[in-house]
Amino acid sequence: MNYTTFRYLLVLFSMVLACDVHASSSVSLDNLGKLSLTYTPINAVSAMEKPASTGIVKVLPGSPLRIISPMDPQKIEYLVAHGQNVKQNQRIAMLSGSEVHHFRDNLAAKTALLEITKSRFDKNRELASVNAISQDKWLNIAQQYYDAQLTWGHLNHFAEMFEPHSDEDMGYLLAPSKGIFMLPEQAPTDIETQATETQLGAIVNPNSIRLTTLVKESEKEFVEAMYTDSCSVEIEKIEKISHRFFVRVWSAPLPEGCALQLGAQVNVRVKLSVSAHSVPAASVFYLHGQASIFVRHDDTLKAVPITLIGNTDNDSAVFTAPNLANNDEVLTSSISAVQGILLGLGGIE
Amino acid sequence: MIGRIVQFALVQRLFILCIFLALIFFGYRAWQTLPVDAFPDISPTQVKVIMKADGMTAEEMEAQITQPIEVELLGIPHQTILRSTTKYAITSITLDFEEGTDIYWARQQVNARLAAVSSILPSIAEGGIAPMSTPLSEMFMFTIENPSLSLQERKSILDWEIRPALRTVAGVADVNVLGGYTRTFQFAPDIAKLNAFEFNIDQLSGALQQANVNGSVGRIKAGVDSLVIRTEGRATSIDTLGDIIVGNYQNEPIALRQLGTISLGSLTRYGGVTRDGKETTQALIVALKDSNTAEVVNNVMAKLAAIEKTLPEGTTLEVFYNRKTLIDTAVGTITSALGQAVIIVILVLGLFLGNVRASFVVALVIPVVVLLTFLAMKVTGLTANLMSLGGLVIAIGMLVDGAVVVVENTVSQLGKAQNLPRLHLIYRATRAVAVPVIAGTAIVIVVFVPLLTLTGLEGKLFSPVAMTIVYAMLASLLTALTLIPVVASYVLTNKDGTTPGYLTKLQALYRHSLGVLLAHSKLLVAGVLCLLLLSGVLFGHLGKTFMPVMDEGDIIVQLEKSPTISLASSLALDKQVELALLSEFPEIKHIVARTGSDELGLDPMGLNETDIFLQLSPPDTWRFKNKGELETAIRDALAHFPGMNIGFTQPIQMRVSEMLTGTTGTLAIKIFGSDFTQLSTTANEIADIVRNQDGAVDVTATLIEGGDFLSVIPKPGIALDYGMSTSSLSQYLKMQVSGLHVGDVIKGRVRTPIYFGDLNRGEALFTSPVQLKDLMILMPNNEMLPLSTLADIKRTQGPAIIEREKALRFSVVTSNVEGRDLVGFVDSVRNAVASTINLPAGYSVEYGGEFENQIRASKNLMTVIPIVIVIIILILFTIFGRWSLALLILANVPFALMGGVFGLFVTGEYLSVPASVGFIALLGVAVLNGVVMISYYEDLKGKAMPLYELVKSGAVARLRPILMTATTAMFGLLPLAFASGPGAEIQRPLAIVVIGGLITSTFITLYLLPIGYYYWERRKHA
Structure with a gap:
């Protein structure tokens, strides 16, 4: 077999594979009968929250x-x-x-x-x-x-x-x-x-009272702010020495009305800058173990694999996925039924 | 002996009347107090073990709970089958015992084995033996409605007001509560505070458990009195719970409320209920095995009526299933048929006897025998149900035969106006026919007694039929030989012996036609044999099924959705389906759908499984002719909801199917093996084969795979470094995901569980695996780590459901069959599977479901029928003393069966167990007619008549009794053949077979039998 033949066969095989994947992950809207179908556009997300270690209100070292x-x-x-x-x-x-x-x-x-x-x-x-x-x-x-x-x-x-x-x-x-x-x-x-x-x-000095917490090494580059139940505050300093799996970050001076007293230990969430999309959490399903969403393309719903990276809140999932545009419409109802179709369920014999 | 009985009755007439009056009184009482149910108790001795373990996957449940218990239970003697279904957090193990095994003994054995194995079960496993009910015990269901009450409040009312009250009702085994939310006191630990106060979850839960107790101390003598001392630490409310001191920090006492938030919460739900598209809560009343269902339902309704007044304003209990309705309808159908049969039989008697007095005497036997049968049923513990009452209807036409013969002979004797006392004439008349009457009765009894040897479902269903017929025939014999002569002595006159004019004309016509056919007998024989041949051909084309499906008047639609579906999504799809059906079908009054498992675990369905109960409006308001058409229209409507497996069943049908095979479906194909993937693949391949067969409907393959898991695998180095064990991590995560039960708050009879966890209505706050990875874990050394640092989190797949039988795993493909006979369907599936599927070593396929029962029933009947024929021959030989005559009479039987086949073919009914019972009944009636004819010929032999004349005169003389016997039996069954209510489906094939058979059998008796006798006797004398 010469190289050209091999390349031709490879392309052919890829096409067959692609067709097969497409066939097994797409459902025509015509096949969805009277299922209630609602859609929502995919939103762009530039930041998201994540839980951090416990935060402590402390004085910047050396300032008292x-x-x-x-x-x-x-x-x-x-x-x-x-x-x-x-x-x-x-x-x-x-x-x-x-x-x-x-x-x-x-x-x-x-x-x-x-x-x-x-x-x-x-x-x-x-x-x-x-x-x-x-x-x-x-x-x-x-x-x-x-x-x-x-x-x-x-x-x-x-x-x-x-x-x-x-x-x-x-x-x-x-x-x-x-x-x-x-x-x-x-x-x-x-x-x-x-x-x-x-x-x-x-x-x-009140200005040297800060909120500090530990964030994961892998996230330190993306940390923008910290949130507690009562306030949010920008990050001012990121230490350059690791505490095992974490790095300590310090907030900017606490704003007025932050209601955080010196020495307080509080639950903290950190705001990370991301370049991702968000959809309602209830529109995410798993197909063969892969998190996916149904994206509408003309008269077809296509199961698009996504990589979940977090949640903006409990109702929205943040994810990355190639080739998705903001405002692409994602299915938000009857998802399990459409998923059932892909799994071979359904129909009355 | 027989003569002495008749003589005693006529001598002691008043005494006999008093005895019968007493029997009638007790018979009436028995009728009033007989336990009434739709079906006889068809369940085997069955013990169910239900175990729950919060949060455990099916595989873990199987390994840690199901397998150890099964191994222990396998040794119990007299068990016939051991099967189990293991799902997420629940396993249901069912043991069937041999017929006749004492249920209390069986339960005791299972209990003892469970106690022995309990020490090796995981500590979180809880459960035990299920209530002593049968699969048909679900007899009453209702929802609790009040828009102003939350689902939690409604469930609380069910749990703490209604359930305890209903459990006091005799015959109620338990009340299963479904749907809604179970209230908890939820403590959501503030990890920062725990961290700050240097507490960890284990310490906290231990401290709370130790503090939240009332201790018993003892008693002291105080003067002349004694005082009981106890310690009080138990919380009684959410406030006092928060005040419990759980430890100290730097010598400061720390109360629970300082470490987190205490609020009202809910238990994690394993199921939900919706009604007309809205969530609600439901109670399902489970009757105790062997209880009187109708009585229990009445008592439950009375109790509910009393409770309803005490419930919060605006609360209503909406009953959507009441077994009493089915019982009333089914028993109503059958009692109506019984009433009609009685009237028709009396009219037929009047028509043939031609005089009111004689008709009255014969008709009297019907109510008397019916009441005596009820008395016998009461004494022997038979319940009044579709089958036992059906047996009585079948017997109506036959139970008058004895009385007819006695009265006819009495009238005849009195008509001769012999110069003898009336009582003596009646004695002679009765005595003369006593032997044929006893023989006739014996033949009928002999025919039905073998039905008692049937086993399994068919045995349980048809034993009551046979028992009732035997009781009725014995009662009719007793009445014919005692009461009838007594009543005849008071009622009949010497002028009652005239034959009605139309009958005389009929006799003349018969005499003429018999003469013609005697002359062209070969043509007749050829024609009849052709018909017999045709019936043989038709028999091969008859559809075959085990049991006709009884129309219970209700429809249950079963949905099976994606195996990984969440409860919320599952309920959302249910609501869509419900609203669509309600809007499209005005025939549906309400819809109650149940998803997931019930609280007791009697029916541990997954979150992806839903039973939708359609509450139908009265059939006369429907746009459809019958339920079948309505069901077809609903099927069509549901076809617009793809992505779900959809099946149709009925409440009892569903439970019977589950009881027989552990699965629902007419055909259940089980694939035994060990590897889940292989089992799943083979099941799907077989399901595809079944779907391609004609007549296959509702084909489903159990979704074994499809359980999605997140496996959290601690990183040993890091976990060890921080002192975190897998068990502690598991507890910690459990608290976050489903809550950690740490105690209870008891106030009055209300017990509210205390849970650690920050849940929203029983659901974890995080909604994705990523959030789980980011979850901060408070380590034993009080540091905090995200879960992803502490452990590897992998998404894995495993079985969502594990079915086992005889300790072996299996997958199952189920199918219903429509428009085709079941046996033929199974044969074609069997062939297709055998030629297509290559099973690996260690794997095997078994075919079960109703099909299994049909095979068993056929085998039993094929054994029983030859025995019946032999016994009949023996009886006939006893009567006539000649084998030839016995065989001649028996030759009538194939022609009788021929009529039954024609009947089934014309009406489109299938050959089923009831039809087979009809064929057995035909044996008796056909032989009885032959006996009436041949015995008269034998009597006439002494009169030295020419054979030709003897045959013709004898036949004409027996025209009336033969027609009476045949028509009473035939017309007695007409109401059953035309009945349309629930329950009629089972008896209809039987009635059609008997009616069809009687038509041909009567013709054969009236024409072919005399011709046969003529040629037989002529050849003998030649």
């Missing part, structure tokens, strides 16, 4: 303003609730105990020490410039001054958030900026504090 105290007060009485919005300089806690007293004394001492060291520093600066004092001595004076300034500055930064009380053992902690106050045990702890410091809380 931590309130670090140079002392460890014996008692902290929080005046605002965890997660409460606070204004700058609003009293957020009453600190009390001997440590407060020590802090105040320490601050006063460090202030005095700073003044002394500063005076000495200022006085000796000119002497040093004319080499009236030795370099070693000047270096020592300057070192003492800068150490005192640093120590004072450290205490003073906290003192700016500290409103002294008439009682020496007490004082108020003031909010360093406006935002959402978080208790220390609930605040992000991704930056370690020093042994001598105590975290008294954190202030979170």
Whole structure:
């Protein structure tokens, strides 16, 4: 058999096969008797929803303003609730105990020490410039001054958030900026504090509160938004490190009225961008194990195989299929009866 | 002995009258209290086991439930057949036992075996022995209608108000509820919350089950009293259910409501009911085996009338099937025929006897014998039904024979005005004919007794016929020899012995014609033999069927749709068909269609199967002549709904077919083997062959393949890593797909199941395999994974239904036959299959259905009839003492049968079991006529008459009794031959055969028998 003959036979075989497939997957409308036949056009779909892992409302890593105290007060009485919005300089806690007293004394001492060291520093600066004092001595004076300034500055930064009380053992902690106050045990702890410091809380900028969830690796390219029962929000960040089968995605700042509180754990659906079609879910049937729909072509219904990729909602199936045009009409009633015809059922002998 | 009985009766006339009055009274009482049904109980001793396992595929059901149970049941003694049907989530195993096996013993045996095997069944398997009913127990069906009530509310009323009330009615085995929604308390777990509170489903369901209980503690002595202590934790409402504490999180108690949503839900449905295109709920009342159906129906109706008043306003119970209607119509048909037969027979008697007094005495025997027969039926436990009452109608014409002979002889003796006391003359007259009367009765009884040896369906159907005839004949004998002489002694006068003028003329005509035919006897014999030959030819062309189809007055259309169809789509197609039929056929009042399985599982149909019950308006309002025409028009209309297999049946017919073969259809071809694909392929090939046969209608092949499954196969590495077992995954998915039963809320008598799952009216929220793949699974370590990550999901195909018999799988092709005899049809199918199909090794084909019964019935009758003939010859020899005369009389029989064949041919009736019974009856009547004629010849021999004159005079003298015997039997059956109501179809062939046979038999007795006797005697003396 030469190549031309072989090619001819191959084409012929393909045609026979195609005719056979067509014959076994098409039904003439004339053969459908009085079955109720309704149609709906195929719609184009650019996006669809899918369930994701649980979503959590979290603060973007690194964004909270931590309130670090140079002392460890014996008692902290929080005046605002965890997660409460606070204004700058609003009293957020009453600190009390001997440590407060020590802090105040320490601050006063460090202030005095700073003044002394500063005076000495200022006085000796000119002497040093004319080499009236030795370099070693000047270096020592300057070192003492800068150490005192640093120590004072450290205490003073906290003192700016500290409103002294008439009682020496007490004082108020003031909010360093406006935002959402978080208790220390609930605040992000991704930056370690020093042994001598105590975290008294954190202030979170509302814009850094985000919804985050895990999506499948294969879907990360297509994720556009996240949905909860109460709101939808665009995706802002997609992490580049996998969590086993998933990748974490972060939303944009939560819009007003989203009713999602920080720390909330919610069921999330993700919106994926797709290029597909949708039809009523009830118009999909299975023929020899293959999901199909009946598409009307003139006076014939043809079972067209489709690849289901999801649902826009419970009533619509999203699928891809080659050679289908939007507005092609798909059968939406009596599908099982037409399917029965293809399976060889029917007729009264 | 006989003489002493007659003498005693005439001496103790008042006593005899009192005895008979008492018997009549009890006979009347018996008639009033006889259990009434349309059919005799035709079911074998049958025990059904129904097992359900939520969510299991047919293959799994077969492997885990059906097979183990079958293996255990196979050892039970006295079983005749073990078959099963396994479908999605349900298996129905049926055991038939030998005739006469005690049903309670059988059930006990099955129960014991079930208990033995229960430990190896899956934990989700539930069920057991079905109620003690028969396939014909479905006797009353109704829907509950109220537009303002939801389907769930309607079902709740059926479940908790109507069903318990109806189960108190004696004779009700159970109430099967179909359609609607069963209310549940549904807890839809919020996976995020479970995740947050670190709960998983197993923990949650375990905690709920432990919390939702009332515990029994015991009793304490409190002073002089005792107090019972119990613990209470059980929820009593949806609110208290939510309050149940199921655990704690960081030392905080967690209530059920904190972990999800609690709402009213519905169980997953396995079937639905529609009425006139709208969904509804239906109750089907199943009668206990051996109960009095008519009485049970009456009591059910009375109970329903009482319940209906207590139901919510606007609620109506719409009865669409009431077996009592069929019983009343069928029994009405037969009692009407009985009444007409009585009147006709009395008129015939009056005509032949020619005097009122004699006619009165003979006619008296009919009501007396009828009542005595009822008494005997009551005593022996026979029910009044189509068959037993039919037997009485058949007997009417024959039961007067004895009385006719006694009265005629009495009149004759009295007419001679001998100088003897009247009582003595009556005694002599009765005594003289007692032996022929007893012999005649014995012949009739002998003819019918062998019917009692029939087995199977035909045996159960025709035993009551034979029993009733035997009772009637015995009662007629007793009456003829005791009551008739007594009544005759009071009523008859010495002037009653005159012959009516027209009869004298008829006798003269007969005498002349007999003379002519004696002269041309060869011509007559040749002509008759030609007719006999012709009848033989016609016999070969007669259609043959097992049993004529009884018109039950109802039509059921059976639909079989695509095997993977959903319930919603199935119901949508049903509604289309219903609305189309309602709009096209004003003859259809209402349509009730049932799809899928019933709640009890007595008839586990698939979601693709529908029985459409057509409730018809009275036939006199139809546009069609009869139901056949209407059915044809409906067939034509349904031809416009392609893609579904459509069949026609009737309520009882459907159940009888299922009982006989496990399938519906006149012919059931079973292909036994093991591989589903091969079974399916062969079934389809055979179905194509059957479809090509003439007369094949409603041909269907069981769709074995076509079950579509999504197989979820856990990826072992990942599942192990997360600690997820296949069983836990299965439970989790079950919760999502059909709900997980975790307990019940009990309030009063209402028990509401608690289900875990987020379902919408019992259906999973997701509607495609893709959604299943994306389903998030809460892993035991509280992480979440989409199902597609955890498991491979494959679409596979498997059997939607698995039929087994004697523990072997089989597929089945069923067919009904129209316009052609069944046996011929089966033969041609058999030949075509044998020449076309090449069965692989290990596969075999069996032919069953009604065809099987016909073969069995034919075999039985072919054995019985020769025995009957031998017994008749023996009786005749006892009477005449000569074999030659016995054979001469018996020679009459083929000519009698000839008339039966002509009758069937002319009327277009088929040769069936009833027709065969008619032929057997003919044997008796034909022989009886011969006995009347020949015995008289033998008596005349002593008068030294020339043989020619003896033959002619004797024949003329016996004209009246022979005509009376023949015409009473013939006219007695006329109402049956012309009856048109339900039930008439079965008795009609019998009546036609007897009437046709009597016509030829009477002619032969009047002409050929005298000629035969003449030539026989002449040759003997020559």
